[in-house]
Amino acid sequence: MENWAELDRRYLMPTYANLKLPIAITKGEGNYLYDTEGKAYLDLFTGLAVNVVGHSHPKIVKTLKEQGERFLHISNIYLNPPAIRLAERLSNSTIGGKVFFTNSGAEASEAAIKFIHKYQQKAARDREGIVVLKKGFHGRTLGALKLTRQPGVYQDFPLPSYKIIEIEPENIADLEEAIAKRPLAVLMEPVLGSAGIYPLSDAYLQKVQELCKEHGVLLCMDEIQTGMGRTGTLFAYEQAGIEPDLILFAKGVGGGLPLGGIISKPALSDLFAPGDHGTTFAPSPLSSALGNTVLEILLDDGLLEKSREVSAYLREELTALKESYSDLIVDIRGKGFMAGIVLNGNPENAKKLRANLLNEGILIDVTQKTIIRLLPPLTLTKEDVDLFIKTFKEHLLSLNEG
Numbered sequence: 001m002e003n004w005a006e007l008d009r010r011y012l013m014p015t016y017a018n019l020k021l022p023i024a025i026t027k028g029e030g031n032y033l034y035d036t037e038g039k040a041y042l043d044l045f046t047g048l049a050v051n052v053v054g055h056s057h058p059k060i061v062k063t064l065k066e067q068g069e070r071f072l073h074i075s076n077i078y079l080n081p082p083a084i085r086l087a088e089r090l091s092n093s094t095i096g097g098k099v100f101f102t103n104s105g106a107e108a109s110e111a112a113i114k115f116i117h118k119y120q121q122k123a124a125r126d127r128e129g130i131v132v133l134k135k136g137f138h139g140r141t142l143g144a145l146k147l148t149r150q151p152g153v154y155q156d157f158p159l160p161s162y163k164i165i166e167i168e169p170e171n172i173a174d175l176e177e178a179i180a181k182r183p184l185a186v187l188m189e190p191v192l193g194s195a196g197i198y199p200l201s202d203a204y205l206q207k208v209q210e211l212c213k214e215h216g217v218l219l220c221m222d223e224i225q226t227g228m229g230r231t232g233t234l235f236a237y238e239q240a241g242i243e244p245d246l247i248l249f250a251k252g253v254g255g256g257l258p259l260g261g262i263i264s265k266p267a268l269s270d271l272f273a274p275g276d277h278g279t280t281f282a283p284s285p286l287s288s289a290l291g292n293t294v295l296e297i298l299l300d301d302g303l304l305e306k307s308r309e310v311s312a313y314l315r316e317e318l319t320a321l322k323e324s325y326s327d328l329i330v331d332i333r334g335k336g337f338m339a340g341i342v343l344n345g346n347p348e349n350a351k352k353l354r355a356n357l358l359n360e361g362i363l364i365d366v367t368q369k370t371i372i373r374l375l376p377p378l379t380l381t382k383e384d385v386d387l388f389i390k391t392f393k394e395h396l397l398s399l400n401e402g
């Protein structure tokens with residue numbers, strides 16, 4: 001059999017070497033992945049919040065075949081029915097304006113930066129800068145990298161010159177000070193994902209909206225990780241009762257294929273004029289067709305609603321675990337199927353747990369070194385939760401012995 005680990009080391013640049021697990025995947029089905037040995041893994045990572053309806057969902061596979069037999073790519077100079085349909089549904093399920101599609105999350109951030117610039121040119125020449133949160137993550141291309149406030153990520157790469165104002169999450173005084181500097185826009189993740197699963201409170205998000213409205217500042221929500229039902233509603237902002245001016249989406253929206261973009265509110269939907277932005281591949285007709293099927297499964301088949309019950313059960317079980325083992329677990333954070341288990345003690349523990357659970361056939365993620373991040377498919381069952389909790393508890397307790 002091929003030594004995939006060896007070939008990976010030889011031919012792929014080692015940007016993910018510290019994260020990579022030693023299993024080669026050959027198949028996915030429902031909530032499970034299978035490796036070359038035929039071993040099954042319960043997938044609580046879903047390729048970083050991408051496979052929201054699980055692996056090889058029958059409806060997704062059907063759409064893939066149907067659209068694959070029609071056409072894969074046509075460019076933006078013809079009408080693209082699967083993409084138009086997807087834009088219509090995304091718009092009608094959110095803030096009602098128009099969509100610009102991209103291939104990825106970072107490209108959605110890039111599009112947002114250009115969109116905000118157009119806002120400055122057309123409506124706010126006396127304003128400058130984008131307000132972002134400390135530790136926020138908005139992608140790794142150079143434009144997006146400037147918005148991303150994690151020093152280990154932006155390092156000393158050459159960054160563009162546009163102005164940003166970094167503030168502390170949940171700190172109202174900081175927010176007011178930033179708004180007083182007359183910025184163009186505020187951009188934030190409603191639940192900070194890569195920073196370690198920090199949900200912003202409804203009260204904070206409402207205050208952000210209030211100040212943005214009062215001062216003519218664009219409210220932009222990066223829902224790239226939180227979107228597509230991840231937090232229990234189609235997009236997380238809904239739960240705070242706010243309405244952003246601009247939504248960034250990606251990850252789960254293409255049903256496993258690359259697709260991202262921005263949605264604006266109607267009043268701003270013609271800020272981008274012909275020639276202002278573009279890309280060859282997006283919107284991929286195939287990704288768009290899958291996107292329509294994901295929305296059908298979430299909204300028409302009732303998966304979004306059903307997922308709330310199981311995610312509440314997961315939250316209860318995690319909270320009970322924290323109460324029983326408060327020496328080992330400092331905090332349980334998150335919303336819906338976006339959960340962070342903050343561990344206490346040895347910083348190696350999270351990595352050790354990830355390795356031990358891999359052995360047991362359960363895939364979990366670690367972020368910010370001490371935080372276990374769970375991003376399960378919305379199709380997760382109570383039985384899956386029970387299996388995870390039982391296995392996790394065993395290995396959590398063995399940390400104390402070792």
Ligand SMILES: *Cc1c(COP(=O)(O)O)cnc(C)c1O
Pocket residue numbers: 104105106107109137138139140189193194222223224225226250251
């Ligand atoms: C993943 C992510 C991005 C970047 O998306 P890519 O597709 O990896 O470029 C941006 N913002 C948030 C909140 C993300 O989670």
